Amino acid sequence: MKKILTEELIPGMLVDREVVSPEGVVLLEKGVRLTSWQIVNLRNWQIPSIFIDETRPALPDAAPPSGLTAAAFLGEYVRTVDAVRHSFEHIRVFREAPVLEMEELVNHRITLLADTVGVLDYLYEIRLHSDHTFQHSLNVAIISAVVGRWLKIQGAQLKNLILAGLLHDIGKLFVPLSVLDKPGSLSPREYEVIKRHPHEGYRLVHDEPRVAGSVKLGILQHHERQDGSGYPNKLAGDDIHPFAKIIAIADIYDAMTSDRAYRRRLTPLAALDAIAGQMHDKLDPKVCVTFLDNMREYFTGNSVILSTGQRAKIIILNHRDRNWTKPVVCTPGGMMLDLQKEEISIVELIEEG
Ligand SMILES: [Fe+2]
Incomplete structure (x- = not known):
């Protein structure tokens, strides 16, 4: 573990200790690979330095598929x-x-x-x-x-x-x-x-x-x-x-x-769960169905951090008969986990593939 000045951070570095703002807002979780906008966020919050796992080399910042970088x-x-x-x-x-x-x-x-x-x-x-x-x-x-x-x-x-x-x-x-x-x-x-x-x-x-x-x-x-x-x-x-x-x-x-x-x-998945819960009384069901169908497509394949600290990818996100916050995920080692059957939750969504 090494303390690195915020101005010297590079996208892809591995965060080794949770970063909390003076107001108590958790800015970064341990185990997250830094992205360029997270580094800008840290500067915005005037965090002078953070702890990095120097034993794990930085990976290149993932670029978005198209549109603005x-x-x-x-x-x-x-x-x-x-x-x-x-x-x-x-x-x-x-x-x-x-x-x-x-x-x-x-x-x-x-x-x-x-x-x-x-x-x-x-x-x-x-x-x-x-x-x-x-x-x-x-x-x-x-x-x-x-x-x-x-x-x-x-x-x-x-x-x-x-x-x-x-x-x-x-x-x-x-x-x-x-x-x-x-x-x-x-x-x-x-x-x-x-x-x-x-x-x-x-x-x-x-x-x-x-x-x-x-x-x-x-x-x-x-x-x-x-x-x-x-x-x-x-x-x-x-x-x-x-x-x-x-x-x-x-x-x-x-x-x-x-x-x-x-x-x-909350994570987007928890928000989608809450919106799905209101689609038959408070919110317009037709707009909700379009919203949730597209969101399911959008977040399938997204990377997440599990409560175990592991990274995983969302494989099945089914809003019809299951909790949105409990998808089926796949770990980097290829293990499929049905979170509905496990005592594991999703703590963060991350943007890198
Ligand atoms: Fe309002």
């Missing part, structure tokens, strides 16, 4: 988070959305990010040290774009869906951070304050003629649920706009797979 994706993502921050500050100060600026973001930057092969792996990997509102809004826009494509939405409609995803939580810009980031449970009054954000966001764009009606409804209805249990208007079934149904799923997926002040993120 990992490093290019990360650079573009960081610049886009900054642009989102800039637009949201404008909204906070002037109480109006800079529509042209945001359309520009959607048409160029966000579409490019969403079209990158491996985008969902990258979103799971990237953890910037910044206010999660900007990242969450961007991630929901990107995931909505990915799901929108799976649903064959295209052209101006797709761009409107992405804009709705980007703006879905703008009402939260006016909720005090003490309520928004409060660890633990909220008081009934605090919960009422949070529940006003879809309507607050809707009011902000309501009189803006350049914003399509579908975008406005996507913002207003993204917390409505299929069975009428949502808010603010307790709408049910087809009374909910399709964009709001897609954003609801993207919102749940990103919230569960991101770290929050009060809890650690």
Whole structure:
């Protein structure tokens, strides 16, 4: 084991000791092979050095199959988070959305990010040290774009869906951070304050003629649920706009797979399990089936780290009759493990093949 300065780290080095931020966020698990964006993450968190297993030589960083390279994706993502921050500050100060600026973001930057092969792996990997509102809004826009494509939405409609995803939580810009980031449970009054954000966001764009009606409804209805249990208007079934149904799923997926002040993120598989559990009451079943079918295809073949510390590859990920978090995996030695029958769990998804 050797202590290496963060600036001297090379992709492919093997992490020999868990890396935890001063705030207690686990940034890297022991046994992980470093990737270029994990190294950037470490710099972002200002971690000066980490422990590396020098007995195991560094492997080359895996490149994505096509589209932006990992490093290019990360650079573009960081610049886009900054642009989102800039637009949201404008909204906070002037109480109006800079529509042209945001359309520009959607048409160029966000579409490019969403079209990158491996985008969902990258979103799971990237953890910037910044206010999660900007990242969450961007991630929901990107995931909505990915799901929108799976649903064959295209052209101006797709761009409107992405804009709705980007703006879905703008009402939260006016909720005090003490309520928004409060660890633990909220008081009934605090919960009422949070529940006003879809309507607050809707009011902000309501009189803006350049914003399509579908975008406005996507913002207003993204917390409505299929069975009428949502808010603010307790709408049910087809009374909910399709964009709001897609954003609801993207919102749940990103919230569960991101770290929050009060809890650690879950793996994408655990988030998919939770979404599958809501597909017959809270969420739109048709959108869910498309989402889960494509996600199953996406994550089959993905590498994982098991609770035993071993690496393995997902071989069968079946959402019909089994727990999403318990796939059949194959170890590097060729051993097949059905996690449904083993006392072994998946602790991380990793992007290298
Ligand atoms: Fe929301």
